[in-house]
Every structure is written in C-alpha cells, then in structure tokens.
Amino acid sequence: MPADDRGAPSIADGPRQTGRSAGWGRGFAKISERLEARFDAERDQLPLWLPVGLGLGLGIAAWFALPGANAWTAFLLAGGALLFAMLGLGLGTRWGKAVALFAFAAALGCAHIWWKAERVAAPVLEYARMAEFTAKIESFQRLPARESVRLVVRPQETGLPPRLRVNVDAEDAGPALQPGATVRIRAWLMPPPPMAVPGAYDFARYAWFHELGGTGRANTIEVVAPTGERRWSARIAGWRQSLADHIQSRLSGGEGGIATALATGDQGAISEADAEAMRRSGLAHLLSVSGLHVTAVVGAVMLLTLKLLALSPTLALRFRLTVVAAGAGALAGIAYTILTGAEVPTVRACVAAILVLIGVALGREAITLRLVAVGALIVLLFWPESVAGPSFQLSFAAITAIVALHEHPRMKALLSRRDEGVVQKTGRFLLALILTGLAVEIALAPIALYHFHKAGFYGALANVVAIPLTTFVIMPLEALALLFDLIGLGAPFWWLTGQTLSLLLGLAHAVAETPGAVALLPTMPMAAFALVVAGGLWICLWKTGWRRWGLIPVAIGGAWALSTPAPDLVVTGDGQHLAVRTAQGGFALLRSRAGDYVRDMLSETSGHEGELAAIEDLPAAACSRDLCAAHIVRDGRTWTLLATRSRHYVDYGPLARACAAADIVVGDRTLPRTCVPRWLKADRAFLEGTGGLSITLGDSPRVTTVADRVGRHPWVQAPDRP
Secondary structure (H helix, E strand, O other): OOHHHHOOOOOOHHHHHHHHHHHHHHHHHHHHHHHHHHHHHOOOOHHHHHHHHHHHOOOHHHHHHOOOHHHHHHHHHHHHHHHHHHHHHOOOOHHHHHHHHHHHHHHHHHHHHHHHHHHOOOOOOOOOEEEEEEEEEEEEEEEHHHOEEEEEEEEOOOOOOOOEEEEEEHHHOOOOOOOOOEEEEEEEEEOOOOOOOOOOOOHHHHHHHOOOOOEEEEEEEEEEEOOOOOOHHHHHHHHHHHHHHHHHHHOOHHHHHHHHHHHHOOOOOOOHHHHHHHHHOOOHHHOOOOHHHHHHHHHHHHHHHHHHHHOOHHHHHHOOHHHHHHHHHHHHHHHHHHHOOOOHHHHHHHHHHHHHHHHHHHOOOOOOHHHHHHHHHHHHHHOHHHHHOHHHHHHHHHHHHHHHHHHOHHHHHHHOOOOOOHHHHHHHHHHHHHHHHHHHHHHHHHHHHHHHOEEEOOHHHHHHHHHHHHHHHHHHHHHHHHHHHOOOOOHHHHHHHHHHHHHHHHHHHHHHOOOOOEEEOOOOOHHHHHHHHHHHHHHHHOOOHHHHHHHHHHHHHHHHHHHOOOOOEEEOOOOOOEEEEOOOOOEEEOOOOOOHHHHHHHHHHHOOOOOOEEHHHOOOEEEOOOEEEEEEEEOOEEEEEEEEOOOOOOOHHHHHHHHHOOOEEEOOOOOOOOOOOOOEEEOHHHHHHHOOEEEEOOOOOEEEEHHHHHOOOOOOOHHHOO
C-alpha cells in the first residue's frame, strides 16, 4: 500500500496546512492591530492599571481569594506564563508590553502578600485558658462607649504569644496604666476568633497581620513598674490618648466621641447607637480620618501660612510663598497622620496630599488618577494585607470615583469658570456636590453591602450638608478650641463645636430613621463582588468608548448579588448559636439569651433587620431544656431540624431516634455515631473542619461554609504552628 494510503501526510496536505496557518496569522495580526489602536488611544491611562494588577484586580486580592498554597503557586505560574507569552507574541507592541507588565504586577503582588504573611507569622494560643503573667503595655486605648480600656501588651513569660490584646474594665484602669508601664495581669485568654459564619468579620486575619497571638479580658491588673523611658511610638500613643482625654473632658456624649475621632482617629468613645446612625445615613466615612480630614488640615495650614507670610512685603517679594506654605501644609499633614494612628486611609490621604503639594509647587495639575495610583502603590507595597479590608477599599473607591468624575469633560465644563451671578454659581456648585455624592455612593454601595451587608440610600443628600459642615465649620472650630485652650479661653469655641456636632448627629439620626434609608443584603458571593469591582475599575480607569463595556460585569455581578437568597439556616462555628428563617421571612434564635454581638452578626449576614424571635416561640417547633426540634417548609418540602442547646447528657436511645427523624442535626458537642440524620449532621467534629455554615434549602439545597471563604490561609492553621 502506498505511504499516503497508510495515513502519512500527502503532498496535497501541505498547502492546505500552510493556508490555515496563514489564516491564523492574518487573524492574529488584525486583532493585534485593533488592540494596538485601543491601547494607543488609552496610552495615558495604562499606568493606572499597575496597582490594579498588583493588588486590586489580581495579585494580592487573588492570594486572599484562592484557597491555599497549590492555588497560589498555580497563579504565580500562570502570571509568569502570560508574561513570557506576551513578550513573545506582543513584543514591540504597546498592548503586548502593557499586558506583560500587568501579568508581572499580578505575580509580584501574589508573591509579596504571601511573603508578608509568612514574615509576620507568630505563635498563637492553641486554646482558651486562664493565665497570670507580667507584661509591658505597648498601646492604650480608652473605649468609653464600652466602659473599658483596650491594651496591647508584650508578655515577659515564656509559653505565651509575644503580643496579646486585653480589655480592662474602665474602673480598674488607673492613671498609671500607660504605654511603657509593666503590669501583672490575670486574664481569661483565647485564640483570635475566626470568622463565625460565612461573610462575618474575620478577626483572625486581622490578628495574624498585626501579630496578635490572642485576646482576652483581665480579671485583675496591677502596675508593677511605672512608665520609664518610652520609645517614640509609645510617646505618640501617650500624646494621642492625652488629647482624647482632654477633648472628652470638654465635650461629653456623642459630640465628644465624634470630636475625639476627628482629632485623634479614636472612635472608641462613640456609642453604638450613634455609630449605627452614621452608618445608616451614609456618614460613617466622616468618623474615619481619611482624605477629607487630611485635606482640611493641610488646606487650612497652607492658607493660614500663606496669609501670615504675605503680611510681610519683604517675604512676599523675595520668596515663593506658595512653596513655603505647601511645605508647612505637608508637615501639618504628616503630623496629623502620625497623631491619628497612621491608619491606611490616613497614610494614603497624606501621601496624596504631599504629591498634590509637590504638583502645586511645580505649577502642575496634581489631582489626577495617576496621583491616586501612586498612593495605592505605596499602600500596597507597605501594607498589602489592607486590600482585603473595607477601609482600603472604601477609601480608594471613593477617591477614584471622585477624580474620574471630575476628569470627565462634561463635569469639567460644569465646573469651568464663567461670568454669572451668585445664584447660578451656587446652583452649579450644589449640583456638582450632589453628583459627586451620588458617584461616591454608587462606588461605595457594593463594598458596604459585601462587608457590612447594608448600604444607605440617602447618603448623597446627607453628605451635601454633612461634608461642608464638617470641613468648614466643625474641624476649624475644634482646632480653635484646642488652640485657645492653651491660654484658657477655649470654652466658647467648645460650646460652638458641641452645637455643630449636635447638628451633625441630629442629621445622621434623622436620615437613618427615614423609611427605606438602608438596603440590606445577605452575604454576597465573592465572585459577584469581584465582577462589580472589575467592571467599576474598567469604567473609571479608561477614557474612550470601550469603558462602557465595564457595565456588563457590573450588571452581572449586581444581578447575581441581588438574586442571592437569604439563608434558611445559619450556624456559628462553635455550634452554640443558630438562626432559622421563619415562614414570615424573619429569623429565630436557638438560644434566646444570645448577646448583642451574636444577634447583630446573624442578622447582618442574613440580610435581616428587626428583632430575632426565639425558636421555642415558633408554632412549628418543640423545645426542651436540652433539645429543640423545628420544621422548615421550603418549596413544598418540610425539613426537620434538631439542635442541642445545653451540655447536659442526653440518653443515646431517645437521641438516636430523634436524629433519625431529623433531616439536619446541629450540636455544639461531638454527637454519638448512633445519631444519623437524613441529610446533614453538623456537630463539633464536623464544624471543626468547616467552620460556620450558611444553608439554603429547597429543591437544590446548598451549604456554604466558612472554610469555603477562608481556605487554608496561615491564620486558619495558626493553632497548629509552633
């Protein structure tokens, strides 16, 4: 048989394969040309994607989202493969170089946060226990709203983690309890609590990156040695606390709490009622020192310096007073940042302010998205873990939305100077303020819904009043009050500050109590949130028409989040608490004596607002001292729930029969093997591997676990580490 007939390629196959290859080549060339045209039109925007690749879009965020080391390694290999592919295929093109740099940034970001997580690794308590030890106070924070004091201490005994966070009753916190003091503490200590249910706050992650090996509450505390020679960090912490104490001695209640937060960044004196009103009204950002506050301080110092120096004709003629005033503003911004604790939003705002001042000194336009990108890069390099927290996300989302809006040609036209009357000018200013507020609210809503499960509807309107009131009235009055306190004449200014703060609080409570002021959502899927963020970045960072393509992932992610049903059953990781959805759409608790923290957590992650009922009060439930059984009807099927609610012994025989009649069994203890429900047995042994549960019943029942969200990150495995 001829070779061609035995399957070998014939001569005629050659041209056909060559033609196919040529077709692929021409197709790739056309795509490359189109991409090159797109990227050339957007060449000024390309640097903005560097911090996105490093942290926000990929890189650092991917490390937090992916489950463990194998996935992180695969991500690094994929980033490297894309880098080399782009260098080979797109060499010499702008789009090829941009994608290659983006891939490199993504891989670098993932490697950077992985390295940081391993570098900060520290011993963690393995189990809760009572301990008595000697320690040195590292930081001191009063929490007047909780009638306690929060200490971070360094134990001197072996067998304990190097850093612990301990709360002390306010009445036990004497004046000698200061940073640098050595104390003898007897306290109940426990490991940093993990995420209790899917979507709740993960304190264990925060503790890991802050090298906190445990938390606890002191039963007794005694100062062994007073504060001696203190490091600069301890001195600054002491000054900060002294300033907070002074302000609270001048203003009491919610007004004093907010005044303290504005001056020192310490929100511990704000009551939960006032904090919740600020959140519901969309004004909570005013409590966290960030761009608004730093800008007010820098601007006020710069203006005051410029006006004072201009009084001297000699100085005005010989020196560039703008540069001198910019330097004074920069020093004031740095001092304010250090005094308020140097939190991530404050550092970002300070860096941005300094860059703006440099631009002003050089006579260039400085408030641009490139400025935001530089600030983001600095934060990501020094504090990569901040990407996973709401503070970083809210801060950069707000400033990105504001700058992107004001860089739009139509917004520039609206704000351009023109010959017109005061009424028209005021109207345009108010319109711009409302549009800016709307842009910020739209940008922040997905982040607030993802982290806090709630977002305010009327925040844009409330901020039209609150932002100018805080920036131009409250903060200057408080600064004058502190200044005149040096000569004993601050009382009138404190009175005025208190009145304006009362007005701000009144606005917050009025908006918060308005019907429909808050949107609630159960725990949002991580992928849905990622789609919304990716689409929002696409819209904000590009300038040409293809920015509109970002609406597609935003719409998909938003629809996904809004269509996510509320869970039918939520179980905490220790099995002690659960909430079951009632036929009326509310939720009922297994243990009616559960504290406010547990109640709020279960309500928020379930997307429910209102009082939580007790399971024993439901018509389809029967409870004893030790067990509760309830029937849940979903999509025409009745599910039977059985849950333990005491540590008392239950006879094996009756327990086995009750388990066999139940679909779901939940227990805070390890249940015997004879307990075999029809569908799910979530006892201690099961929950130790999964963490808290969020269960949706119906035709296709689904169980979401804490383990699904946190994976195998270092803080999850912390108790097993040496």
